[in-house]
Amino acid sequence: MRVLMFGWEFPPHISGGLGTACYGLTRGLSQIPGLQVLFVVPKAYGDEDQSGMRLVGANQIPVRHRQLELKYSNQSLDYIEVGSRLIPYMDPEEFWKQTRVEKAKQIEALNINSEGKVEFSGKYGASLMREIRDYALVANVIAQDYAFDLIHAHDWLAYPAGIAAKEATGKPLVVHVHATDFDRSGGSVNPAVYEIEKKGMDAADMVITVSNLTRKIVIEKYGISADKVVTVYNAVEPVETIRSKQFKKGVNEKIVTFLGRITMQKGPEYFIEAAHRVLRKMDNVRFVMAGSGDMMEKMIRRAAQLKISDKFHFTGFLRGEDVFEMLAMSDLYVMPSVSEPFGISPLEAMQSNVPVLISHQSGVAEILTYAIKTNFWDVDAMADAIYGALNYPGMSEMFVSHGKKEVDSLKWENSALHVKKVYDMAISRCSC
């Protein structure tokens, strides 16, 4: 079976969990005999790990090739006519001039996407929407160039691409919901994004969600019939080598870490409030908020207001080694997400032998037993749990030893087998 997969990012160029999950899943799928994955991202940099799949950058499509495809394939332009007012009244020559400008903008659009949440008020939004349409257009071309049996699209940015490929070839489509706009926006959904998400799920033969939490949202808020939606939990890449380098912890104090985008979805303000409560009871602890995001400045001000800035640190966005160093220094990892479809990062913390505190509102809470769980809004309970984990070593020791085993049992191979089953279902649904 050959799978044409549309994503939006791929390691090492990632801005969040989506890229990591796509990578893990493709790796897992490549273990299955007879299964081949062709992964499409909007821009391939050339240094991605290509073992197990072929990577096609959407802007590596040759120019002439693309023009030809467009010329004789009127049918494939249908969708695009609906999607964009720019294209139908242009001849291909003009369209190419247009898209060439677009491509220059592409990097900009990706950068904006790296914030996770997209603001659709200004010109950015418009250019991103055009970017998505452009991606779909290219997907159409790719779909006709390569032979495959099934289309798999990751998250809303790639849904239009998936739909375009399905319309061009009639092959079954599986959409993979890593997050919905209800998670990202905290309820104030952007109608344009919702529309794309809904269209994608409607067009799909099967929908994969990363947790039952997300599955419920997909069924209830997007009106997708329950038998079409299947939960496949994410997993985590095993840590390959034991790090020989010992990171020196400079302070003789406990460290509690929040690691993630500082956006509404991740609940950073609840972490600060809990930190404030803990600091009233104990002194030998420091809190670290690692990451960046649109709420960072507000959070810095809040910490200053609470007068805890000497114990509450911001590191900015961390990369590679710094992430491991941060985890190695941590005594507790906190993820107070308001709405987290899955959340791979606590698993990574557990791999590094750090006990975790997660909110009930995260998908990963459904599969973890050895983690402290509270409601994101219950800052008192969160403070209580943080205090307990730091002061009663018995609890964190238990979480560390059992948690490690628990995480190690979550393998992408298992998730991939599950996904394969969904593929089979999609093919049978499509053909009948």
Add this chain to the structure above:
Amino acid sequence: MKTICFYFQVHQPFRFRRYRFFDIGNDHYYYDDYTNESIMNKVASKCYLPANKLLLKMLKAHKGKFKVSFSISGLAIEQFKLYAPEVLESFKALADTGHVEFLSETYSHSLVSLKDEEAFRSQVEAHASLVESHFGVRPSVFRNTELIYSDQMGEMIANMGFKAMLTEGAKHILGWKSPNFLYCNAINPRLKVLLKNYKLSDDIAFRFGNRQWCEWPLTATKFVNWIVKLDQREEVVNLFMDYETFGEHQDKSTGIFDFLESIPVEVLKHHGLSFSTPSEVATKLQPVAPVSVPHPISWADEERDLTAWLGNEMQQEAFNKLYSLLPKIKQCSDSKILKDWDFLQCSDHFYYMCTKFFSDGDVHAYFNPYETPYEAFINYMNVLSDFSIRLNASVPESNLDKELANLTVLLEEKNARIKKMEDEIKKLRKRRVPAKKTAVAKSSKA
């Protein structure tokens, strides 16, 4: 008769390097040597050296009729010593003419006057000694960091033995009154207060090179004419500005140096005009009225208040956290820690955290090593965290450590007593040994 009083501010902070959370506890060096040295070298070659050379020439040429005053912060002097000793030499040459007055300020260019009188005094003392050791005269006139002034501060300064203090002629303080007179402190009238004429000062400092300004180009003749046209009864024109105005803020190409050189030539053409140093102004003139400043003012920004340093919650938090360490600093004797303490207090660190982007953003961005005020705050707090860990380690923590220290003293005393007693026992035993032996011998025989 009118007299013109020039005062130039010379200050450079020790800017911090990017100090990350991971450095806390591991690395105790906070400074960006490269940036500090390169900024110092740049400003020295563009401003300090050429301007000092020019002033020396002018002072000699006018034979005591032209006078200026400087305030050089302790941190600036330290940086001269480190990176540009020739600048310090050129200031000494100016001092040797005898027509230059050096003013007193806080060693660290700090805001400590708002927090603690004792620490304030010691910083002023430290600076005065430094100035005396380099320029041979102990200052008698005080100017606070950024010309910050209030009635209480003035009283504090008067009690420390200064005869005059400089501050901003802020509009909201003066109202209808003119800054061109000598005033006195509202609490202690013996302290004279010199007020900056901000209109004429800023014409030079901010507007000189601005081609959009309706008065551009500003010539010395025109400028002196403005002074001549002032009200006949007015007595003093205080022109206070950053020394970096000459060659740095206003580039050489604007003609600022030629302007400066022509000023005394033009002024001395008029019989009614002269130059004075601040202390001469304070002795020669009579104060016309007390000036009432219940809340601190400064020379910064449109508001002329403290909001440039303590306006937002981040600045207040950093400022309060810094000075919460004061009690421990007073007990600390580690010279390295005390040196860092001097550098940490510098007002510039708080200035970088200012969020008043719209009104005076461009002034705040000057020499600012940070992209955003938030970055400045994070960096400062990281440095402060490491600093307080070091301070805590060097000064024993209050109760528990004190008790421990007391107990060790007690233990040592007791050990000494036990030793003394043991020695005594030994001595006694030695004496008794022969007797004992005989006793043993007797018993065995029996």
